[in-house]
Amino acid sequence: MQKTAYEFIMARTFLFHRRSLTIAVSIPVSPARRALLMHTAAASLSLILPACKRDESAPHASTVQSPFEPGALRLDLRQRVTMHGEDFALERLRLEPHWPASLNHLTGGADSGDYRLSAYDAADDTLLFRQGFDSALAADARAATTQLSIRLPMPSRALKAVIEKRRANNLFVAVSTFTPDPAHNDIDRTPPAISTRVHTIQTNGAPASKVDLAILGDGYRESEYDKFIEDAKRAAGYLFAVEPFKRRRNDFNVSAVFAASADSGVTDPYLGLKKDTAFGSAYYAGGSERALADNNNHALREAASAVPYDFLLVLANARRYGGSAYYGGPAVAAIDSAAANYLVVHEFAHVIGGLADEYYLPEAGGPAYNGNIEPWYPNVTISPASGKWRGPVTAAGAALPAPSAWNKAAYERYFADYVKRYDALRAAGAAESVVEQFLAQESARQAALLAQNEGKPNVGYYEGANGFAMGMYRAEADCIMFSLQTRRFCAACAAAIEQTIDAFCR
Numbered sequence: 080m081q082k083t084a085y086e087f088i089m090a091r092t093f094l095f096h097r098r099s100l101t102i103a104v105s106i107p108v109s110p111a112r113r114a115l116l117m118h119t120a121a122a123s124l125s126l127i128l129p130a131c132k133r134d135e136s137a138p139h140a141s142t143v144q145s146p147f148e149p150g151a152l153r154l155d156l157r158q159r160v161t162m163h164g165e166d167f168a169l170e171r172l173r174l175e176p177h178w179p180a181s182l183n184h185l186t187g188g189a190d191s192g193d194y195r196l197s198a199y200d201a202a203d204d205t206l207l208f209r210q211g212f213d214s215a216l217a218a219d220a221r222a223a224t225t226q227l228s229i230r231l232p233m234p235s236r237a238l239k240a241v242i243e244k245r246r247a248n249n250l251f252v253a254v255s256t257f258t259p260d261p262a263h264n265d266i267d268r269t270p271p272a273i274s275t276r277v278h279t280i281q282t283n284g285a286p287a288s289k290v291d292l293a294i295l296g297d298g299y300r301e302s303e304y305d306k307f308i309e310d311a312k313r314a315a316g317y318l319f320a321v322e323p324f325k326r327r328r329n330d331f332n333v334s335a336v337f338a339a340s341a342d343s344g345v346t347d348p349y350l351g352l353k354k355d356t357a358f359g360s361a362y363y364a365g366g367s368e369r370a371l372a373d374n375n376n377h378a379l380r381e382a383a384s385a386v387p388y389d390f391l392l393v394l395a396n397a398r399r400y401g402g403s404a405y406y407g408g409p410a411v412a413a414i415d416s417a418a419a420n421y422l423v424v425h426e427f428a429h430v431i432g433g434l435a436d437e438y439y440l441p442e443a444g445g446p447a448y449n450g451n452i453e454p455w456y457p458n459v460t461i462s463p464a465s466g467k468w469r470g471p472v473t474a475a476g477a478a479l480p481a482p483s484a485w486n487k488a489a490y491e492r493y494f495a496d497y498v499k500r501y502d503a504l505r506a507a508g509a510a511e512s513v514v515e516q517f518l519a520q521e522s523a524r525q526a527a528l529l530a531q532n533e534g535k536p537n538v539g540y541y542e543g544a545n546g547f548a549m550g551m552y553r554a555e556a557d558c559i560m561f562s563l564q565t566r567r568f569c570a571a572c573a574a575a576i577e578q579t580i581d582a583f584c585r
Contacts, residue, residue: 146200146207147182147232151175152259152266153384154196154229154240155377160220167242167255170226171377172266178232179286179387180583185209185232191433191455192406193218193245194254196229201237201258208232212407215372217365226376227408234261247452273338273357273378275385278308280315280333286387289332290431290583293388295409297360297373298396301339310394310414311335317420318427321559321566323577330584338382345371345397349505357382360395360411364403368505371401372411379409389583390430392423399511400518404429417515418563425559428568432576435459437544437553437561437569440498441491448550456545457575458560460552463540468554468571483539485532485556491548493528497521518563526564532556538570 155171185208192211199206208231215225231240237260243251259266283289294314296307312335319328342354346361349368359374373379373393383391391409395401402422404410410426412419428434435456439446453461460467463481504514537555544553544561553561554571561569568576 144235146235147178148235148261149178150233151178151230151384152233153380154231154257154259155380156227156229156242157224158214158216158227159224160216161222165244165254169255169257172259173381173384174233174266174268175230175384177286177384177387178230179291179389181287181585182232184582184585190249193455195243195245195251196231197241197243198231198234199239199241201239201260204239207234207238210407213405215364215405215408228376228380229407234259236261245455249453249455271381271384273382275382276304276337277385278311278335278337280312280335281328282332283329284332286332288584290330290580291387291389292331292333292392293336293383293386293390294333294392294394295336295338295358295379295382296394296396296414297358298340298343298345298354298356299337300341300343303343303396304337304339307337307394307396308335310396314392314394314412314414314419314423317423320420321424322568323573323580324424327577327580330580332387334386334388336382336385338378340396343396345395347397347399350399358393360393360397362399362401369401370403371395371397371413372403373409376408390427392427392430400514402426406430406433417518421559421563428559428572428576431579432572433457433579434560434572434575435545437558439543439546439548439551441494441543441548445549446547448545448547454545454551458554458558458569458571459545460540461550463552468538468574480539482552483541483556485541486528487543489531490528493524497525522564525562529557529562529564 151174153173153175154169155173157168157170159166159168186206190211192213194214195209195211197206198208210229210231212227212229214227216223237258240257240259241253242255244254246252280294294311296310299307315333318324319331338357340354340356342356344352344354345356346352346354346359348363357375358379360371361374362368362371364370364372379391379393393409393411394414395411396415397413398415399413400416400418400422402410402412402425404426406429408430410423410430412422412426414423416422433456435454435458437458448461451461453465457468463479466479469479501514501517504517539554540552541554541556542549542552544551553569555569557565558569558572559565559567560572
């Protein structure tokens with residue numbers, strides 16, 4: 080759910096793409112702008128600069144008992160941020176019936192996310208599992224709370240689970256520690272609390288060797304089951320129509336999981352709607368009128384546990400443009416929006432590729448990134464000289480333009496005017512049909528503006544990315560993570576997505 084420099088809606092939606100950067104230095108950005116720069120999500124891999132970490136012994140094979148047993152252990156958490164710091168309160172330890180991934184490579188993979196969970200054997204401190212994740216909260220939040228969940232294979236013995244936060248120079252510091260022990264009775268092993276129905280969209284192999292996607296719906300009554308199934312099939316079709324998902328379709332298992340809501344539709348203050356839904360999806364998440372997110376993460380995870388899943392996509396039964404995503408969480412999209420095909424692909428790319436938004440809201444003289452913290456996202460950088468995406472997407476050692484020329488000034492002039500006209504429509508309470516007509520009319524103008532960059536070197540370092548007009552660079556002039564006007568990913572984004580797929584299929 081991002082707001083492309085082309086699409087103010089994306090700009091408004093970007094407000095909820097939580098955690099663009101974890102920065103240990105002060106950045107001269109207003110609170111309003113920082114609120115706009117909420118950050119994404121997902122599973123980026125080797126395009127990321129490796130994070131520094133303390134020396135840890137590799138996990139060793141136990142001669143007595145495997146450290147894991149069938150199933151998954153879900154930690155339902157509440158993240159709390161106050162003026163005095165932050166912590167993660169454990170609300171529930173929950174046994175899930177499925178651990179979908181391989182039990183190999185549990186401590187490697189990407190150093191993605193502003194946080195990570197590290198699980199150690201309580202007896203000898205051997206590292207057994209590590210997974211990065213992000214949060215729903217803004218990086219500059221001073222007093223806020225949110226739900227989130229992290230899963231690991233079900234342990235067969237006591238663990239020490241440590242949540243760590245990324246700091247400057249990609250160092251991690253411990254925030255909260257838990258000691259789950261299967262021998263005790265504090266793990267909830269009761270049957271699922273939410274009634275679900277599962278419809279298989281496609282199966283291509285065992286869950287441990289495939290990417291397992293669960294598509295859920297929010298705001299669908301029991302009588303709308305058939306609509307949900309058709310919407311889920313349509314969403315899968317949007318995803319697999321775009322490369323690299325198209326050529327990797329056989330590497331995915333896709334399930335539709337239905338949980339009935341009391342009301343049809345979702346909560347939307349702009350339209351004056353208050354709905355009782357299974358996962359509490361609502362617009363205005365984080366204060367953005369285009370940010371649409373679930374508000375009952377634990378219920379969502381409970382429903383999703385009906386199937387093996389690596390990633391979640393939630394279809395909100397709504398028309399008004401909106402969505403959200405963050406790494407480790409679900410992608411949410413308004414499935415009846417005129418831009419639903421874009422929303423599904425863009426939001427899910429945050430989740431599976433660990434991708435940052437590449438758009439920004441242009442202003443006079445900025446916004447500019449003046450820090451020195453290289454973002455962990457694989458598709459944005461502050462250092463063109465680093466060659467962050469040179470190896471994976473170009474010939475080894477190939478020279479890339481740095482910075483790369485594009486019609487940045489013309490684009491920013493157009494977009495500033497575009498935002499004013501969009502704001503005027505929303506301030507007047509325009510119907511969604513009117514806003515959709517405006518967006519359709521402007522789409523051609525924006526596409527023509529971007530097309531002026533065709534014929535130039537595709538891959539390079541284009542200034543303007545991750546919410547910043549200056550000081551941050553993306554790999555190509557246009558990309559699904561930058562603009563509503565294109566149906567392709569830039570080379571850096573495509574490579575990150577494929578690397579995640581490869582990791583789940585090995």
